[in-house]
Amino acid sequence: MSAVEYRVRLAGSEAAFGCAADDTLLRAGQRAGLGFPYECNVGSCGTCRFELVEGDVQVQWADAPGLTENDRKRKRYLGCQTRPLADCTIKLRLGQRYAPPHRPQRLQAVLERSRPLTHDMREFRFVLDAPHSFEPGQYALAYLPGVTGARAYSMSNTPADGKTWEFVVRRTPEGAGTRALFDDLTVGQSIAIDGPYGMAWLRREAPRDILCLAGGSGLAPMLSIARGAMAEPQLAGRKLHFLYGGRTPADVCGHDLLQELPGWGERLSYHPAISPLPGGSSEGWTGDVGYLHEVALERFAARLPEFEIYFAGPTAMAMAVQRMLVDAKVPSEQVHFDQFY
Ligand SMILES: Cc1cc2nc3c(=O)[nH]c(=O)nc-3n(C[C@H](O)[C@H](O)[C@H](O)COP(=O)(O)OP(=O)(O)OC[C@H]3O[C@@H](n4cnc5c(N)ncnc54)[C@H](O)[C@@H]3O)c2cc1C
Ligand code: FES
Known part of the structure; x- marks a missing residue:
């Protein structure tokens, strides 16, 4: 992560967080433990929309489907696709349900094993360079070689030892991310993995x-x-x-x-x-x-x-x-x- 960090303030509130120059506003907010709203993390749903009040930002994926033309005209941005270029003030309503049970981290992970489950689905086992926990049901972002943008994949195991994160992935015909995973990545190779994210985790307190x-x-x-x-x-x-x-x-x-x-x-x-x-x-x-x-x-x-x-x-x-x-x-x-x- 870049050593250059900008300050992001939330208009009308005391809340503020630091965002590295090469991080997105959403992920930095999550790393700070804040309930920055989101769902997909990959530019599709629009849940992480915010309004820029002051400052300057860079958009990673200009045509992301999560924003409408009207949003763009009104200086609205996607938190998951936007990096800071200066200190910023943004308009956004935090939500307690989005606060992370484990603050996400970006870590290196080595592919230890890959095996087929069906004709088009494979299980991938990665070992992180440092243990980091997640809740069963959460997902992570994978940065794959030669692929623009991160891809979201849900963990299929439990965080028993913290270092092993397994995924089950279905090959998407013509898909850039799954082609890199299935065809290019080899056992022993390392990629960046960022997580955990997601709200659909196992509720232990539920009596049902x-x-x-x-x-x-x-x-x-x-x-x-x-x-x-x-x-x-x-x-x-x-x-x-x-x-x-x-x-x-x-x-x-x-x-x-x-x-x-x-x-x-x-x-x-x-x-x-x-x-x-x-x-x-x-x-x-x-x-x-x-x-x-x-x-x-x-x-x-x-x-x-x-x-x-x-x-x-x-x-x-x-x-x-x-x-x-x-x-x-x-x-x-x-x-x-x-x-x-
Ligand atoms: C929360 C969540 C969990 C998921 N869990 C799983 C799972 O466990 N297993 C599984 O097989 N699939 C999962 N998916 C789907 C997965 O993330 C991919 O969409 C799928 O594998 C197809 O990727 P692809 O690169 O092969 O296809 P492509 O068609 O090349 O890419 C589609 C995806 O890439 C993103 N994208 C495309 N272009 C860009 C760009 N220029 N910049 C940034 N992003 C871009 C899109 O938002 C879309 O998510 C999950 C998706 C989400 C949102
Ligand atoms: S979280 Fe879905 S578009 Fe950003």
Whole structure:
């Protein structure tokens, strides 16, 4: 991180933080322990928008979809895509729910192992140069060689030793980040990893049984939640139902990883589902067929409000699950997700 640091003040409040010249305002605010609002961290959602009152900034990704033309005209910026060029004053409302349980750090990490889970998903194990903790369900930013901008990936393990952070990544056709991860990065190579981030972490204090809904690469944070829930004594009385959705049987995974956990078959159950495209076949498949939100509704129906619910996956799936949970009258404070963009 650069030794040059600028002061960022929040208009109308006493709050202020230092931001290194090569850091973004959002991440520096988080490193200072402040509840700087955000969600994706990669320029897509617009949650980290702020207004520049005084000072000068540099925008990293000028066309980031998180801002509208109107925002740009009104001197609004994305905290996750903006670096300071001078001391600044910004207009922003902090939110306690965004305050980090662990202040994020940017660390070097060596790729120790990579192995396939399906035809297009791999597990990557990185070892950090210094231990740093995270909550099960959180994500990190990976700076990949030759790739512009960071990519967000959820940890799939628990922070047992602090130094090992594992990820499950699905290859995106033509995707720059996943090409670098799958094709270019080799075991022993090191990259920068910044984290942890995210709000959808395991709530230990919640007294309810747990329902995890994972679609595709949404497996990663849900695995982390399940691994955390099965390991932690505070959660010993809770049951966990894990629903996994893939397009075809070849996309389905997670069974062997969950089967290794204590509580398997007693407190922990796994239900895979497929949702073939029109005309696609489900021949030979013995699990559920349907979209994940439909399968969850069919299996649990009126019991849904009894659960603490975590979900992750592609945008369409996340939106359908969210709508279904609202219709099922699940209180929003029992629902936890970080949208994948
Ligand atoms: C919170 C969160 C958690 C996620 N967790 C996972 C996970 O566990 N596993 C998984 O497989 N995927 C996950 N994703 C999706 C992942 O971050 C990538 O979007 C996906 O891997 C595709 O990346 P790509 O580079 O291959 O594709 P591309 O299409 O090349 O890139 C898409 C992504 O890169 C960003 N981007 C594109 N251009 C720029 C630019 N010029 N500057 C800065 N950023 C740019 C976009 O915002 C978008 O996020 C997560 C996303 C989010 C937001
Ligand atoms: S957090 Fe900055 S656009 Fe999503």
